[in-house]
Amino acid sequence: MNAAQRTPLRPGDRVVGKWSRQEWTVQAQLGAGANGAVYSVRGTDGALYAMKVCDDVGAVAFEWGLLEQLSSTGFAFPKPHCIDDSATHPALYFYVMEQVEGRPLDEIWKTLSSHDVKRVLLGVGYGLRALHKSQHAFCDVKPQNLLVDLRKNQCVRFVDVGGVTPFGRSVRQFTPTSDAAYWGFGERRASARYDIEAVALMVATLFESVPQSLPQWPVERRQAWILRSIRGRHDKSVGAMLEDAVRGRIHTADEFVRRLYTLNLRSTSVVKQSAPKARTRAPRSATAPTAGQRRGPFGNKPVHSSAKARRRSADWTERLMWWALTCAVISTAGAWAEYLR
Incomplete structure (x- = not known):
């Protein structure tokens, strides 16, 4: 445990840069990682x-x-602002960056529809694509490192560069449940494929919570569990994409994005609904469809089948009327042409 974690800064503490002489006031702790802590601070500019x-x-x-x-390769990561060490707190080294708005993916996952999930994963794919152009892998893929801004159409930002590793190097920081080697699907080495596998594993474990005893399981049993979870998805196209990803069949972020675009998802909740233990008769409501009814195209108002049949009959009557009128006009025109000739 490092010094920053043993003696955390408290709200109201002032940090003054030794070299820049800039001053920041601590507002709150945002999180702590393997090599330090992150704080929300307010600068003298407000x-x-x-x-x-x-x-x-x-x-x-x-x-x-x-x-x-990375700030020159895309917008997924926070923009750097200043690096310094503290004149008021000995042995305190820090850098200041943009404070990213949004909530961790795991906090909002159960509120997302399938279309929202697709939009979020596209954001992750675009961010990884920009990162991979620099020949680096994100590596430590986990929901807490992905912030989603619901006010900006599910915009996704990455908030931790501690695990970013050049391609070909051994992964330094990782989350076991998002690590391909932990599940027996690949090696623990930085690559675009490693990141795609990690995203798919993260999604699979968001869909279904992992058993508490999972760390004690052999690799073969872990692998069987995750594959069973993926294949049990109600939307088979999602399950097929996730399985291809975890098995290393999707090699680049570009390919991952293309596969996402091919998914034709319904606007339903991603959370599995457990079956009720006993069958109960739900009371009828003004908006619930009853026998002989179906929902409209947007799921709002029920439409009676009999009403639909009446509309269909009216449509055919109107067509027959216009057909007869057209024939009469043609016949009359022919008769006048014959008479005048």
């Missing part, structure tokens, strides 16, 4: 920022360099 605090200057310099590099 704006809110996120401050990553470590006791290791090397970790700060490494992550800062990655942020600077």
